[in-house]
Amino acid sequence: MTTTMTTSINRQKIIDDMSKIEVAGDERGLIEGFNVFVQQLPARFWNSFADRLVNKVEPEVVEATEYLLVNAAHECGYHTGYGGLAPEIRSTSNEGFPEHMIGVLLI
């Protein structure tokens, strides 16, 4: 007998719903949800730091720096989804920009 496992999770719907979410800080100035604290900052802040850091560090640690920047996005997506969904990452920048310049993260 062959058993096929099915799931009732509509991954695309979750992604669509979470992408549209509007948030604002509570009376403590914090945004809490999905077991994490969230912030909504300008994309250029994250992108500018990532790009300038990669260009500033010594050549021998560029690869490691890029890995850590991308890993930050992966961890953020993983934890925001309670570890239940693998992160899917998209860049806010135009096509062709380095992967470490990640602005939008969807789980």
Place this chain on the structure above:
Amino acid sequence: MSRPTQLKLDHKFDADRMRHYLNGQLSVLHCHHYASLYTQLAVDAKETELLAAVSEETFAGVLTDYFDKNGAESLDDRIGAACGYFAAVGLGKMTVTYLGNDSGQIVLEESHVDRGWMKKWGQFDAPVNHIGRGYIAGMFSAIWGKPVRTFKVRETESIVTGAEESCFKVYKD
């Protein structure tokens, strides 16, 4: 000196491109893991000044733009908007204890960066809120209409080290 929140927020979502805009600024939602890992990377790379500088430049621009578009000319309006924006984007609860031409003091009763770091790794033996430090420097520049790097900011007490609140001293060299 306690200021009410007087902030206008205009949130737009471009469903085709999956982009969020807050007061016209392309914005992204990230959690404390992301902020903590970026901060840790800055600490490890000895580039915390870069992280603070990028924060200062970004938020000086955001706040200056907001003041211009919303006619925020009085000191009260500008302080209210700056503290309100800090809270609205989830960075924490900020109170301006005093604000002068050459110096100032800011207290954070709550801080995303500190709370996030502690949730992820626990307490730390040094301040980690370089994003907040940069925000405050940019805020002072925007409020006084001065270029970035006009003000220096030093975190003297930190939630992440066990203090009840974080405290920042602002000064000019």
